[in-house]
Amino acid sequence: MHFVFMGISGSGKTTVARGVAERLGLPFADADDFHPAANIAKMSNGIPLTDADRLPWLRTLAAWLGERERHGESSVLACSALRRSYRDILRGGAPGVFFVHLHGSADLIAERLRSRRGHFMPAGLLDSQLSALEPLEPDEAGTMLDVADSPEVLVEKAAQLASSALAADG
Numbered sequence: 001m002h003f004v005f006m007g008i009s010g011s012g013k014t015t016v017a018r019g020v021a022e023r024l025g026l027p028f029a030d031a032d033d034f035h036p037a038a039n040i041a042k043m044s045n046g047i048p049l050t051d052a053d054r055l056p057w058l059r060t061l062a063a064w065l066g067e068r069e070r071h072g073e074s075s076v077l078a079c080s081a082l083r084r085s086y087r088d089i090l091r092g093g094a095p096g097v098f099f100v101h102l103h104g105s106a107d108l109i110a111e112r113l114r115s116r117r118g119h120f121m122p123a124g125l126l127d128s129q130l131s132a133l134e135p136l137e138p139d140e141a142g143t144m145l146d147v148a149d150s151p152e153v154l155v156e157k158a159a160q161l162a163s164s165a166l167a168a169d170g
Helices: 013-024 037-044 051-070 084-093 106-115 123-132 151-169
Strands: 002-006 028-030 075-078 097-103 142-146
Touching: 002 013, 002 051, 002 084, 002 151, 013 028, 013 075, 013 097, 013 151, 037 051, 051 075, 051 084, 084 097, 097 151, 142 151
Parallel strands: 002 075, 002 097, 028 075, 097 142
Antiparallel strands: none
C-alpha cells in the first residue's frame, strides 16, 4: 500500500507523513523535493501553478510510487494532490494508493503559513489552493484528519490507520 498525505499548503502534510514513515519504517518522499526550479520560482513569486506546470511533476511522483511498488515496498508520500485528476495520475503509478486528507479551517492554515519560515510557498497562495481543492470522492480510497489536532496526535492517528490498512492488505 502507498499512503499519500494530501491537502493544501500549511496543512502539515510533510510533518505528519514523515512521522508516519519513521514510525512504520516505510520509504518517504516529499513532493516538494520533486518540483523543478521553474515551479519553485513561480510559487515563490506568488504565481499559482497551472495544470501544465504540475503534469510532469505528478508523473515523476507516480513513477516514484511505481518504483516502490516494483520493489515490493509500501511507501509514504506528502503531496498536495488537490484535484481528483492529480490523484488519478498518482494512482496510475501504483495500485493501492490510500489518501489521507489533512484538512482544517482556512484561518488555522493561514496562521500556520504566516508563521512558517524557509518554505517557498507564500501565504498569499492560500486562496488559490483552497479554490483548487477537490475533496476525496466516495470512490477514492482515503480518509480525512482534522489538523486542529497536534502534529503528534495526527501522526499517532495516521500511523494506527496505516498499520491497520497494511495488516488488512496482508
